Amino acid sequence: MSLPRIAVDAMGGDEGVRVMVHGAALARRRHDKFKFLLVGDEPRIKAALEDHPNMRSASEILHCEDTVAGDERPSRAIRRAKTTSMGLAINAVKAGECGAAVSGGNTGALMAMSKLALRTMPGIDRPALAALIPTLEEHDVIMLDLGANTECDARNLVQFAIMGAAYSRIVTGRTAPRVRLLNIGTESTKGTDDLQRAAQMLGDATGLDLAFEGYVEADKINRGDVDVVVSDGFTGNIALKAMEGSARFVTDLLKTAFSSSLRSKVGFLISRPATELLKHHLDPNNHNGGVFLGLNGVIVKSHGSATADGVANAVAVTARLLESEITDRIAADLAEMDEHSWHNSGRAGAAVASEPAPADPDGSAR
Template sequence: MKQRIAIDAMGGDHGVAVMLAGAALARHRHESFEFLLVGDEVQIEKALDNHPGLRSASQILHSDKQISGDVRPSQAVRQSRGTSIGMAIDAVKAGEASAAVSGGNTGALMAIAKLALRTMPGIDRPALAALLPTLRDHDVIMLDLGANTECDARNLVQFAVMGAAYSRILYDFDAPKVRLLNIGTEDMKGTEDLRDAAQQLKEAAGLPMAFEGFTEADKISSGDIDVIVTDGFSGNIALKAVEGAARFVTDLLKRSFASSLRSKFGFLISRPATELLRHHLDPNNHNGAVFLGLNGVVVKSHGSADAKGVANAVEVAARLVKHDVTQRIVDDLGNFDTGADAPAQKRAV
């Protein structure tokens, strides 16, 4: 089955060349992928000279307008007409593409996508979900990471349903382990909305997840949790802290190994281990944040992503389309609302 992905070719820190190199890599891995390349036609045509395989699977949609990284979301919505971000999302709305991928302004992408695609039935607010590395073989899904700075209990419950559906698609878990991010694991800890959301999830029937209560931020990377749910304010802070810690570790190792001749020799001996660490912490290997809760699939690629990172974001979008994440969430919410009998709490390993 062919999947056509709209690529905002002008998004990302490195521009057209890297966005198209990523699309080409994704196409090389998946011959069924097709692309709608949105952006400046001259630049896209020039970049396609390096990717003949991508050219044969692509259509160009010209746009000479971009939304810069410093534009506020409200302003971006007013300016969206004819921009590469706006046209890529409009292609999803019109059914001309099955998903959109952009490395551009996150706030602008969220605002334009929400206005064009609207939130799906049963969801009050969309959430930004991303993959974070863990000590286990699979990443942890965390949401919301900045789309909603303030959330009530109802929002958090909906985020949990969406995150669990995403986890089931990504890792084929029958009942992903879900926890709410809090300042402690005891039932009395946290805000009233957190405690209320936890109570609702504990009592919920018909949800294909294993809700396990609260978790603290130091357990984000443990690998013992599949989905971590929080509001966008706390989630964005936690995300930046995790990214900063990863950079701190890698930079400290580089500095330590360069400090003396003996350290450089030690680096040669330990290089296989340090390469494994570098690979594990490389954000390109976890690239592709998803706006869950919209009537359409929109994936945010990290602005600094390289070709491998862009390809991973494209693959995330294609997988969500293939497994119809929107319908899964609708079905899960329907089962929750009707109070159907809960499925067996089995988790794939």
């Protein structure tokens, strides 16, 4: 199967061109069908390609010296969409020159520019940022929204559940992924009015290829007994940062413990296979690649601090979504949610009586 080209914002991320090109080269080494449009400073990209001959024939360079700063406000970045590497990568998807774009740059700017250029799919009010979170089981859990929308109503949460389930079917192969709403408790009386209305809507809905199983608390996300966790972007981003911080804490704690004495160092050598497995499992580079679901195009966010291996994983996620035609899957799932289920499940609530106003681009998490 011939894949559409993937646009790479080569200037995005903490390390910029060197790591982004290296990561794309690693991805192509594993899957030689990948082709790229590398957007950024041409001399620097050409210099980086010198170390990766497998990329030269598979890549075209779109010269651009301007970049979006990590702390730049999305409203300002939007005005420079036609001159920055991030904006030009997104516009290549809009123009049909590429099937998807990958960037390690400013999350809020990427979300704002992507939404403005590509627009949301019919039936989707707001896109959501989804990512793979490691679990104790074989498959990762899909979690969304992780920061694209700080405030969400019940209708938004239901749409996120539909999109997350479509993504989960690609990743896990389950025909009906297990979906839960992130809440402060599992009892039906817990949570905000919007959470309770969303639960009612999902519980009453018919024709959806998902299994709604109520609520999940944050400490159960990594257990492996749920496939999709749905939240507003404010809560989801905090939960994600807390998990990442806990993972770093455990890793650093083990380093300190194993270096505290000679006996500890001997113990480390004995337990090294287990600790290496733990390190691999907790390394965010091995789960890199957040996806903006709900847009008319595939946009993938790489961690700004990702290594070349992390960027390669983000590119692999991008290719997988292209191969699986994720936007078509989401559209089909939305069509399956018949009008009776959509309009009568929880529609009495004022929050879902009409479509929400578009989010302020500056409200997106960075």
